[in-house]
Amino acid sequence: MLAEIEAMAARHFLAVLGGFTCDDEAGLPAGTRSVLLLGPLEPGYWPHIKAEPEWLDAKSDPIDRWSRRVIGSMACDLAAKALFPFGGAPYHPFYQWALRTGRVWDSPVRLLVQAEQGLLVSFRGALALKERVEVARAVSPCEGCARPCLDACPAGALGAAGYDVPACHAYLSGASGGDCMNFGCAVRRACPVSQGYARLAEHSAYHMGTFHT
Template sequence: MAKLSLDRLTALLEPHFLEVLGGFDCAGEAGFPDWARSALLLGPREPGFWAHLKAQPEWGGADPVDRWSRRVIGRLACDLGGKARFPFGGPPYDPFYQWALRTGRVWDSPVRLLVHGTQGLMVSIRGALVLREALKLPAAHKPCEGCAQPCVTACPVGALGAEGYDVPACHSFLDQPEGTDCLSNGCRVRRACPVSQGYARLGEQSAYHMGRFHRAG
C-alpha cells in the first residue's frame, strides 16, 4: 500500500464528495489511541455533495446523513488502519468544536458558530479520521479579519450574536410566518457570511438541516 499523504487521502475522499477541513497533532493525548499521530476533520465537498448523498442507500431511512457518515468514514478509517470519530451518537460526545479550533483552519466566528476559510458559516463536520501518520494542513487566514461581519446583525430576532445562541428565541421565530425564509433557505446568519455566499451549498440542503433542527427543538 502506498504511503498515506494528503494528496492520496484527498483522492480517496473525492468519490464521496468529502474533503479535509483541517487537522491537528494528537500524538500522546488522552482520549486517543497510543498509535495515533493525527486527527483530520472531514466535511462535505461542494458542489455535488447533496445530490451524491441523496443517491446513497441510507437516503429515505432514519438519520440518513449520520448513517451515511458512519458507513463511509468508518470504512475509510478501517481501510487506512485508523479509527473514525463522529460528532453525533453520544453522550458522551467528542469535543469537535475544540478540535476544529485546533486545526488553524476553522475559527470561532463573531456569532460563536464555527467559520471555515472556504466554507464560511456553512461549514459542517461529518466526522474525523484518527490516523497513524502525522498529517496536517497548513494554517490559513481567518476570513473574519477585515470583514464587515454582517453575520452579527443578520438574525431578525438577535438569537445569534457575540453572547452565543438563544435557541428558544430561534425556535419561536421559526414558528412565525416571518421564519419561513430561514426554514426554506437556511439560517440568515450563516447566509450573511461573505465566504458562505461563495460556497456552493444548495438551499435544499440548508432547508433539510433547518427542518430537522426545528423539529428536534
C-alpha cells in the first residue's frame, strides 16, 4: 500500500517523508493505525504549485489551500483522514510525529532534519490511515557530520542554544539580510543533505517572505 500512496502523492509532487504506526491513539482519528507525513517532492514541486488554481486566483494562503484540496482528495480516495500543520489551534503535533518516523530527527540547531531533504524539510499534511503501513527507518544524517549548521547563522540567532526569533527578524530587516531573504535561511542551506536537495531558491524566498512579514 505504501507504493500506491507514494505514487498517488508523486502525481502532486508530494513525497512520503516518513510515517509511524499506532493503535487507535488519543489525538488521532478513531481507528488510526498509521500516520504518513507528506511534504514537497523535488524537483518539480514549485513549478507545479505555481500552475495550480490556488496560486493563480491571487487569494491568500495559496499553498495551504492547495494542500487541503490535494491531500484531502487523497484521503477520500484512501478512506483515510487528512491532517494539517496549519489552520489554527489546537494544532496537530507534527514536530513530535516527525520524530517518531525514524526518518526525521532533532538537528544540532533544534530544527528538524530529514533523511533526504536535510534542514529544508517541510510538511504539507498527513494521512491518518486505518491500515498498518510501515515506512523504512533511516540513519540520521547528523551522525558523523561536521555540523556546519551550528556556525552558519550570520545573525547568531540560530545555534545549539535554540532560536532567537527577534534577532533573526532584526537581521532580515537590515541591509545584510538579503542573502537569507532571497535564497533561504543560511543555516538550512548549510546542511550537507540540504545542499543535495533540488529545492529552488525562489521557493525558499517565498517562505522567507511569508515568515518575515
